[in-house]
Amino acid sequence: MTVPTELDTRFRAATTGLVDVAYDFADSPLGPLFVAATERGLCRLSFDAEPEAEEERLARGFGARVLRSPRALDEVRRELDDYFEGRRQAFELPVDLRPVGDFQRAILGRLVQVPYGSVTTYGKLATESGRPRAARAVGMAMNRNPVPIVLPCHRVVGAGGDLVGYGGGLDRKVALLKLEGVQL
């Protein structure tokens, strides 16, 4: 006997404030995005997500009460829609990076200062973080960015201007830079 859909929806909406992490999917030109938030802010955005693997990871990082709850992600969806439609250049969403290590968090923090429509390099980010020889570590930190797009690791490229790589696939990096009007 299957639970009626409206009852399922009602229950999920009633869990606000009782979960460690709420998640849902957001439509985007790059395909459906898995988005998750705690009370403190957005904690995960991923492409091609396997929900069960994401749930496990979120449970380890933030607590076992991980539940799909669309209403809790309304604001996230709104800002992402605005971004993809060119109406928004900077996100106001708070992010929650609690499970992220200090070094990685410092590097990710620098990203928000790379303006919309421009690029920087792994080396420059390393220098700015006081670790000029850590370009590779910066690359790793970008690769493990839990909230791509919102923390814009797509704006980081190689010293020679080549795109190097992207957790969500190079095509998506190209698409995001084009959306922002970067000449490639």
Place this chain on the structure above:
Amino acid sequence: MRVPPFERFYQEQRDEIWAFLVRRLGRDRAEDAFQETFLRALRAYPQLEHGRHLRAWAYTIASNVSLDELRKKRPYTAPAEWLELDEDDGPAYEQLDHLTRDLPPTERAAVVLRYGYDLPYADIGAALGSTADAARQAASSGVRRLRRKELSQ
């Protein structure tokens, strides 16, 4: 065995718990009870020390919720509405006793106990020397018979 993410627990238990609550409370009352069951589970979830016996745990909560619900003794509205039971005409069981006098004895007993005294089917089955399922069938065929009679009048 680690406690799974709540979404897994919920997806694995929700249909069975829903069916259980509908059997115990009827569809209307099962809706609130369903939400209450999983909200209680969500509140208690951080205290779980391992992920074993989660099905039994869910049933325990659902069973407590339905007992609370049955204690409210809210009159069962569905048949009362079309039978036009009215509080001014005396208690429900007395009115039902009168309305059901032409039913076969088992059906009559099941209908009166269920809708007049608000007993769960398990108790009615025990009272009739049969099972909860048999009691539910007797009550529903009694209700159908009453409804046909009502419509033909």
